[in-house]
Amino acid sequence: MLAAPVDAVPKGPNLVHEPKWDGWRVIAFRETDRVYLQSRAGRNLTTYFPDITRTIRACIPAGVVLDGELIVWERGQTNFAQLQRRITAGRALVRLAREHPAHLVVFDLLADVGGQVIIDLPLAQRRARLRRLLAGAPAQLTLTPQTTDLAQVSEWLLHWTAAGIEGVVSKRTAGRYEPGRRGWSKFRTRIVTDAIIGGVTGTIACPESLLLGRFDRRGRLRYTGRTHPLTTDQAAKLAAVLSPPRLARHGVQAHPWPQPLPASWSGQFDRPEPLAYAQVEPAVVVEINADVAFEHQRWRHRVRYARPRPDMSIYDVPLLLGEGEDPSGTPGI
Incomplete structure (x- = not known):
């Protein structure tokens, strides 16, 4: 049952x-x-x-x-x-x-x-x-x-x-x-918190779900989870504020995550295939609604996207803390 x-x-x-x-x-x-x-x-x-x-x-x-x-x-x-x-x-x-x-x-x-x-x-x-x-x-x-x-x-x-x-x-x-x-x-039990968009499934022009991250104490953007599918309205509004990663030296795009995402990053019992996705410039903060199943510095279940936070800098997002610490975190300085 x-x-x-x-x-x-x-x-x-x-x-x-x-x-x-x-x-x-x-x-x-x-x-x-x-x-x-x-x-x-x-x-x-x-x-x-x-x-x-x-x-x-x-x-x-x-x-x-x-x-x-x-x-x-x-x-x-x-x-x-x-x-x-x-x-x-x-x-x-x-x-x-x-x-x-x-x-x-x-x-x-x-x-x-x-x-x-x-x-x-x-x-x-x-x-x-x-x-x-x-x-x-x-x-x-x-x-x-x-x-x-x-x-x-x-x-x-x-x-x-x-x-x-x-x-x-x-x-x-x-x-x-x-x-x-x-x-x-x-x-x-759910918490309301914030995260940074590091990539999307689908395309930047038509995102289907968001791949989220947070900075660790060393300033590295770490993958922390994925949202449920976006609504048509949510996708259209986010597409207007997302952009590809900036070019680094020699015209190569600089992004902290591998392409595709490793299957082991999902945290699921039955391991899925590696996830192809569109990398984005990690500059947009969003509010999310997540449950309390947070381990290995990731949300084990998909989170719910709530709204963009244009009023927040990416450095205002809670830091990714050590294992066992509160995932709502303490805002970065």
Whole structure:
């Protein structure tokens, strides 16, 4: 079951709210002789998480099917990069699992002991069974918090984002579990900040999306992320203020980023192809709306373009800070 994005946390009776964790969604099948972990996209993740499969096999009866989020908890916050490392660890996987153990934060029960499918039961009943099932389970297998109190929701959104809470998922207590349907609601914590346009997909005359950057402490413009597709009106207005990179010595265009952008710069789980783009003179500042998934000095998800900032110099944009520091940053001097 999926969640539809909303612009505000829903209010009303018969609603419960849960933290939206920054990890990988997974369905865990406790079969008679094994455990099978399936990603949201249907990918088999079992071999990458021997620590989780061992824990489920030890304390969950056969037939049970769990829905939850895989996370790696490190120094008081989730570490998404450690999840990604599991896929490429190879022979180092056992050591990686020992040094950076994963956790499965469980939020739904699809089949109970003996394989009894319960997706047609109301969420409140599924939750009650899940609570009993996980009573006494080790910390690696934990029940996600749930509340009806909007004050608690505000606490999560204000103070838990640094720990790896991306937002809130809201569900109806009487709702059944409907695979593939967006019957839940998700509100992402977002920040309003600024960035510099370093390139565009499409053409300068007709940009399709923006490639954004920020200066690091050494004065280098570093790639930090990409916007969602622009509207026709947004594209037309930006085209009027964008220009190709200035010529350096010997008539060669000077630009700090490679062409095309390396596939590894996207930060996605399934690596895409290198991205061809049009380089622009990094002179235009824009306001963006981004979520809190910021790591390796880039926004992992696409950001929303809001408006140009002709009143701002590129040196007014927050500096790109070190790993783990606030991505809203401190304006450059």
